[in-house]
Amino acid sequence: MSTALLDATGLSVRFGGVRALDGLDLHVGEGEVIGLIGPNGSGKTTFFNTLTGFVFPADGRVTFAGEDITALPAREVAKRGIARTFQRLRLLLELSVFDNLMLGQHLSLDHGVWANIVARGGLRRSLEKQRETARALLRYFSDSLPDRLSEPAGSLTMIDRRRVEVCRALIRDPKLLLLDEPSAGMTPDETRELMQDLQSVKAERPALAVVLIEHDMEVIESVSHRCVVLDYGRKLCEGSYSEVSQDPAVRRAYLGVEDE
Amino acid sequence: MDLALLAQHALNGAMLGVIYALVAVGFTLFFGVLDVIKFSHGDVVMLGAFTGLATSIGLSSAFGSVPPWIAVIVITLTAVAAMALVGALMAKFLVLPLHKAPTLNVLLITLMAGTVIRESVRLFYPQGSNPKPFPRLLPDGAVNLGRLTLRFDSAILLAIGVIAIVGVHLLITRTRLGLAIRAVAQDPETASAMGIPFQATVLATFALGSGLAALAGVVNGLYYSEVNFSMGLLLGAIGFSAAVIGGLGNVYGAILGGFIFAALQTIGAVALPIASAYKDVFAFGAVIALMAWKPAGLLAERSAERV
Amino acid sequence: MRTPSILPALFATVATAAAVVLLLLADQEWEVATMAGVAVAVLLGGMRLGWGETVHRSATAHRRIVTPVTWLAGAVAIFLLREHNFELLMLCTVMIFMIAGLGLTVQFGYAGVVNFAAAAFMGIGAYTTAVLMNSTALPHPVVILLSGLVSAVIGSVLLLPLLRTRGHYAALITIAFGILFRTFLEVNDALGGPQGLKVPGLELFGHAFNDAIEINDDVEWSFYLNYAAGALVVLFLAYELVRRIERSWMGLALDAVRLDETAASAFGLNGAAWKITAFSIGNFLAGVAGSLYATITAFIAPASFTFSDSLILVSIVILGGLGNPLGLLPAALVVVVLPEKLQVIQEYRFLLFAILVIAILLLRPGGLIPRRAREYPE
Structure with missing residues (x-):
């Protein structure tokens, strides 16, 4: 064992x-x-x-x-x-694919007032990096999904939603x-x-x-x-x-x- | 404090309790079948009272003097029927269309519907912004039992209220409609699978609850001999609080809650040597504290979050 | 893809500012009614023809120019009204309602925390300002900030019951709080009881806001110009704050709390902490709005902060488009200016707004200008 x-x-x-x-x-x-x-x-x-x-x-x-x-x-x-998916999909359908993945990344993001409100250079850099991470992960599952980061999750087909939900659980390793x-x-x-x-x-x-x-x-x-x-x-x-x-x-x- | 005075307060408290219970039962029924709180419910109580008032004025101008007991019956039945209709219409056109929408929308639409009712009465009822005298139709006399005074009108109103509550109990437990309401409250999907019409049951429930609200409004008017357009806000908040105290969705809890709230108010008014404005502060403060302590009410089972 | 032209955005901005000025200056009821009609036609026609989309794309592509131009247009609009007391006062009221509306946007729109006591939190800010200005020598900008903070702190009394309940229960708690707050003010003699309190004028670096601005012997500008300029600055700050919250990781966290707190907790999100944040920010902004309201009207009373006023504020937020700060302007204009200008509807305004909100909820739940997907900073 x-x-x-x-x-x-x-x-x-x-x-x-x-x-x-x-x-x-x-x-x-x-x-x-x-x-x-x-x-x-x-x-x-x-x-x-x-x-x-x-x-x-x-x-x-x-x-x-x-x-x-x-x-x-x-x-x-x-x-x-420990990360999980849900039996009945629980994506935030109104939000974009990227936002859904970033919920999975929640614990790795800086939510401080300084970075988010005052001086946003850090936020911009973090966005760039996270978009790359998200695309790279989605690419394992589909060729088209990486290009659909900004589309609402609710517009995806069932299988794509499933893929996004799996990626959301995987993204924080x-x-x-x-x-x-x-x-x-x-x-x-x-x-x-x-x-x-x-x-x-x-x-x-x-x-x-x-x-x-x-x-x-x-x-x-x-x-x-x-x-x-x-x-x-x-x-x-x-x-x-x-x-x-x-x-x-x-x-x-x-x-x-x-x-x- | 002597025993007679105590009994007097208890009697007054019971009177309030009946009114509150009638309002609270509506809240709990709506919540049972649809998981919504109809925030306009207090204004339906008010509209019921005004319907009763208008009916009594109409009666006396059409037929001259009418025997008071006939007037009471006609007024009550008219108000109850009219509000039952209003309740069903609101369910059909405001609440059901938003059934699948976020909770916030349902809450807002009923709040706004309450505002529409309130403002309509204020604006369109003749001199609607002033308090209106409600006719004294019940016998004036009283019996003195020792130092305790039992007014006939109180006794009659108390009886009407208790009969209504018993009636609701029988309706819920003994009739097909009651069975349908309980089934839908339990599980709407299974209920419709078993052939219970969802929409019709919801409409009937709203009619029933709103009819009871009208009864509460008329009883309130007969008891205080006065109604005003803004009375619904407070009565609604009290009725909702009473329903919450008992645990939403539980009819007996709501009745119990009505009496508990009346008791809180009476204790606030009697035992605390402060201005009467504070009796509501006391009662609402107690409710807010209660919700912090038992968010789902006293009798409700703790429901697990569905994952 | 070709970069969209900047013209639609500039045109929309200037047209909006011009419309606001014209609406405020209109003194005939038929003029106001015509403008309202045109606005509705533009809105409906624009929806059909996709004007909103065109303007939006143009504004997004040229944000660095369009944003300053927009605020400049606001400043110019205020300047054009410099000799009109009443109109400036109305514009101030519009801006104050927008600031409070921004607070509600964070609460209702982002985090999904209900608050039906917004007027009460404005009242807390207003009374704090009155007390601090009357009894201390604190600099007035500090007083305004403190008013917001006191409002947020008093709001935290409701946090325990609010966090333990949801939806309708939470609504009842805030409604009860609103009723309690007003009763408290009315019986509290130290705060003036039902008669309320007087509030002195603002002062900033020795400049008294209540003094009219004399240009020469013939020309005198309204003292409300001071207040309108001040309100515009505060509105700008509040707007930037709320926009930046939305377009950042914070906004995402708040949305997640509203949409599915349970799922979000599986990814480490602390729903309670975010609700507290949103509730406090919202009440802070409401308190600041109330503080400005107190200094501008110079007099406050419990009757200005009722449950009906709270409902009016909620109506503004729903009408404009829940979660979209941009929608607050047209909504506040409809709610504040229209009844003043159309005396016919003044008496019926609560009724009309209630019907309007019901219609919006049934027919166009997104409001006049529905919220768009999050646009992170580029």
Whole structure:
């Protein structure tokens, strides 16, 4: 097992009487890509929300790069280097593609009064640099997107929005990237394309760890080093794709439906 | 303080509480079905009172002297029906079109609609900018129970208010309309999937809430024997505060909130030796503090942010 | 692409300044009505023909020239009115409402923080100015700054409930605050009660603003010229401040708070801190506007800072185009000057503005001049 980056132990979350997570353990090593699968309502998104400080567990602990982040709110978690996408896209549709990417860059920007209001030379230089960064990142995913920086995100097609959202999460070079069902609403071809692009980004960032929630088993098979199957907020099983897909409990609970 | 005086204050407080509860129920119903606050609600209360006043003037000029109890019934029914219509129209043409727009727009449009109502009454009702005497239609007498004086009119108004509140309770729990309102409040999408017409339910809810507002306006007019064009602002703010105290969306919370606010005001007026202008300062100050402490009200469950 | 010509921008600027002067000088109701009609026609026709776009492109391409020309045109407009007391006073009122409107732009337009007590915050600034001028010898520019600061600090009392609630609840809090503020003024004898306070005239480096300017024996310029010039300077500073906020990383952060605070927090944005910033900046500007208002009118009373006045300020911001400081000028002209000039509508003005805002919200939610995408400095 590689160096521990993220360690979740015994995570439990309750909404009213429902157990959304029930004693979940997950270990993510540096540079690892993990596929997180499980039927709807099995707690995948809740798990992401717990890691990123949107939901607080009733029980259990999360450590990230050796630090206990269980009780940290979302903005503090972001500072530690965890970035995420949302299952229902949450781009700021009225704002430009560039502005959306710069939200991802928020923690690296100078928000001081001096630079922004009084002497704006620094702001100009920073803008120039950030536009370059944004274009370079978008170029991994599309040839046309780098030229559309100033267009409102709301004018993009679904797949381009997805790409921008992924770039927004990537732009600050996080240590851990959480992708919440990036293929939702896309065709299988588009999904495959997005995954290939992601892999070329990943190839240049060997230390970047990724946890991917995905329903498409082919995607899981092609990109993930390891699979974790959730059911009723619990870990049903864990292992390589072939191990997991052979597991009788998994086939009963989940894959049986998907294989057909 | 002796017991009789205390009872007297309690009685007055209960009277206020009924009025506030009637207003608050409207706020909470609108919030339940549409997640909006209709800031014009207080002005609908005022318009209801003025409709009642105009009706009574119309009645006496058309038929000479009318038996007071008939007048009360006609006035009340006219005001309630007219405001129910106004409420439904506002929902249809102002609130529903902005349903998907930012919260701010809905808030503004209802605030402005309230201004339109207020200003229209001020400008177009004859001498609308002055306070108007409201006819005393209820019997004048009183019974003395020891040193406690129970005015007949108060007793009747209290009864009307309580009957209305019980009526709302029955309507919400026992009728098809009540079921539809509860379903839409619970989850509009599922409700429409199950064949409950969304728009019709919303309109009916606004009609119901606004009708109750008219009733509150008439009761208020009969109780104080005076109405004025700007009374809606304060009554609206109080009604909203009452709904918030109880937790928005909860009908019983709103009724409870109405009585709690009346109690706060009565305590402010009685227990604190200060000018009566401060009783509202006290009550509103308490509400602001309450919202800082429990932002979603006393009875509301804490809802998690949807991520 | 060819650089657009500078002419459309210059023409729009000069035409606007000329229209303002003509509107203020018009003394026949039919003249005012005609001008209002022409303005509406220009607006509607311009929308069809894309004039706004042409002017915008021209202004953007030549910003270094057009911006100073615009402010110069404002100064010239004021100078042209130098002998007209009442008209200058009206222009001052327009500028004061614009300064307060800039504050609301930061609050409503950028951060999405509601404030239905803008008039109350103006009142705090006005009363602070009255008290400081009457009882201390502080230099008057310092008094104006302090008035803004006091307004921002008192506003922070509302921050705790405001940060913990959202949307409609927050609106109620500010409405309640507005009602409380007025009640407080009316019962407070130290602040003059319902009768209010007198405010002395401004003084700057020994120059008394309340003295008329004598050019020679025959010609005397209105003392309001002093105030109009002063208000223009403050308006310029406030406008630059708000524009620069919008066109910087700060503006982006504020927009993110308004549009999706939850998503923004996933990228490390501290929503509460940005809301506090926006609320304080807005109340500061409202306080400064109130301070100017106090010195210009020389007299303040609780009745000038009511809930209806707060609604008027919000109407200006919505009417002009939420989040676009440029829209404040036409909106403030409509709200301040039109009722003065058209006595017919004076009495009905609250009603008319309310109907106007409802119409705008239903038909053209972007306002007269809708906000444009952020333009960072080049």
